[in-house]
Amino acid sequence: MTSILSPAVDPRAAREAAQWITRLQSAPPDAIDHTAWQTWRAADPAHELAWQRAELVMHTLGMVPPAIGTPVLGRPQQGRRASTRVLAALILAGPAALAGYATARAAPWQDWFADVRTTTGEIRKLVLDDGTRLALNTDTAVAIRFDSGTRLLRLHHGEIHVATATDTRTPARPFVVQTASGRLRALGTEFSVRANHGVLAPAARVAVAAGAVEIRPAQAPHLVRVIAAGWQAGFTEHAIEPATALGAAGARLHAWVNGVLLADETPLAHLVAELARYRTGVLRCDPALVNLRVTGAFQLRDTDNILELLQRSLPVKVTRRTRFWTTLEPR
């Protein structure tokens, strides 16, 4: 269906855009010919239009949390010669969903421009040109662009922890972290940023350990707000949530920098969602268990070992259906 507001896409360009996006999603990044892709886009305005629609499709899909999208959109289709067996399989997969946090939702075509990235389960620390210390949490991609005017870090996805250094150049260049939902300016500081696909839009959360950070939402730059040390705030491209005090959660939020996952009376569901970020495949928690509380310090290096520990200390058992499918169930 097309309307006056959205011009119709040329069917052939749509086909080619679909082939590109599929190739970009499935091929390993180093096997992709960027030049050919860019050449295709630039060759014809019809291609560019089709590509923009493709991006809109991905953006729209990205707004849906899997926990809801999978069962709702994957419901059996009526009045069609549907293969019920397949759909049943999908509904079973639905709860994976609860593992929403567990599956990587990266928009893969953003990653190639990233200079540094970590794979699922990897934590990486580096020192930047100006002495700033940067840590990348699991499944994170950042592009570092320092030039004469700005020290810019683009967070494509994932989570980073930054401890800025005083700039080596004079005049000092601002240190900026750009996310899909907005721009953060460090005001002499130590902080972490996590970008995720919020329920409705790209969302990010900044937690400030020292100094202060200024938030400027991408679509509402006038809503600028400064978050001080000991506070955190979530924001989307349109709005900033009221800041909340970190309190004891502060240590927990930054513990991953040292490879540790801290739990303090944490609901099991939260812990599992957090663990799932460090594992490939699906890790889910039986709904009967979500309110069990857990306290402890866990080494993120070995998440299988954490599951083993949970099994020993809580009334749960870990069931591995396949290599990619692990469930915590009541014992």
Next chain:
Amino acid sequence: MPVPHFVRAASSLDPIAHLYSQHNGWLLRWLRGKLACADHAADLAQDTFLRLLTVPADPASLREPRAYLTTVAGRLVIDHYRRQSLMQAWHDTLAQLPEQFAPSPEDRLELLQTLERIDRMLDGLGARVRAAFLMAQLDGLTYADIGDRLGTSERTIKRYMVQAFERCILCIV
């Protein structure tokens, strides 16, 4: 006796009004046969004529108004059932979702509208294509994993993806 001028003007300027007076009766009866609720039938009859106002019809199709109107109305009936099953699945899903995963009340409307957009965009795709597409795009499974689950090759899954993306790119509004 010559036809009064204003009558001729009205019928030529407003073929939709003419169609409406000629065809609303049987269309309503036809829709009542397809839908349990008489109110829905009346709504969909209205929508059928509204569709003629908003989407310019091919003049050839208006020469066979009955066939044309049944096609448009039939599509709206399918759409009505599709939306009904979407709402059902939405309510069931929210009811079963652990509290911490539930969207806030203010996010719900927008999320439901997004789901409705996607649902319409995917409408008409084969069940396997749709299932594979959702596994990849929502659950983040790799094409190889999906192939394993659906008992088919990664190559076939790639073909499914191209098919689904193509449709989405053409249909998204």
